[in-house]
Amino acid sequence: MRPTLPDLREVIDEYQSAYASGLLTNSGLVARLEGAVAERLGVKHCVAVSSCTSGLMMVLRALGLSGEVILPSFTFFATGHAILWNGLTPVFANSDLDTWNVSPGDVECQITEKTSAIVAVHLYGNPCDVPALERLARRHGLKLIFDAAHAFGSTYRGKTIGAFGDAEVFSLSPTKLLVAGEGGLVTTNDAKLAAAVRAMRNYGDVGAYNPEWLGLNARMTEFNAALALRGLSLVDAKVRRRNAIARIYTELLSSLPGVRFQQTHADDTNTYKDYSIHINPGMLGIARDALAHALLRENIETKKYFYPPLHQQLLYAKFHDPARNDLSQTEYLADGILSLPIYESLPDETVRAVAETLKNIVESRSNRSAPAA
DSSP states (O other), X not given: OOXXXXXXXXXXXXXXXXXXXXXXXXXXXXHHHHHHHHHHHTOSEEEEESOHHHXXXXXXXXXXXXXXXXXXXXXXXXXXXXXXXXXXXXXXXXXXXXTOSBOHHHHHHHOOTTEEEEEEEOGGGOOOOHHHHHHHHHHHTOEEEEXXXXXXXXXXXXXXXXXXXXXXXXXXXXXXXXXXXXXXXXEESOHHHHXXXXXXXXXXXXXXXXXXXXXXXXXXXXXXXXXXHHHGXXXXXXXXXXXXXXXXXXXXXXXSTTEEEOOOOTTSBOXXXXXXXXXXXXXXXXXXXHHHHHHHHTTOOOBOTTOSOGGGSTTTGGGOOTTTOOOHHHHHHHHTEEEEOOOTTOOHHHHHHHHHHHHHHXXXXXXXXXXXX
């Protein structure tokens, strides 16, 4: 993908005051970004940090968690890394076969007396079933954190993602819709949590050279903030463009047997940070990997976001107990996932060409396997 960026001259104009002052990190531009994001998302507090991963790490520590944390296995490994970094035990839940987000029903099945939190993911920018997860958290006295790395620009039933649960954490890396180069945002309505993360991003020190938290250097630079500030006005158009690309793909590929699409509620907004399809090889007549290789031969690069799922990865396999949770549904989902090219400047004709090439590969394979008359 290729990020859509604001004009460099505008970013430099924004950055000049910071450069002239010598205050190059975690200063006025960072504060302006935090204020602008909090206003946009309708949340009381926004804390800019060095990455979504560091944001998740600090939120989990600030909440004082212990024991087990439930998360989807079908996610990027940074979600799990934040849990392991805090010495917590990841417990994996299945994802729904329609939305591809974590299943609230399966989350509830994994709750024990050791559970302290749920970390849910707005996968590809598709909003989770927020009310169901919030009800679960309240009923069982659990903290609820949303990994919103993909979801800046998403809405749930018309409400902007960012103010749900105890905290939501966004990524501003180059593959996201709001780009800072590198960076993340922690949003919350909890003043104490926000204050803790602010301290922790600066080694835990609030200014007295006497750290109150075990923190780290997770500050955002002023240049990163300048880039994000100038990019804020581009987000809505990016969301619209990605949704238009998704509609073209879905329309052209929906006639193929064995191809499923991520389902987004009609009243929600999906950012489509990634556009993925799910392949049933028995119905389609070609396996996911074979299709990916055939597309690559046509100079179309695809990804398998996210395969293998966490519970099948080296760092995490030891935490999966098949006797406790059957993750065959997650494995089915991950085994068939294929992410197609999507970025805002991708022309309609290229999107159509990718879809038609994919269809031609499938049809060619089907014709070769058909019995002779």
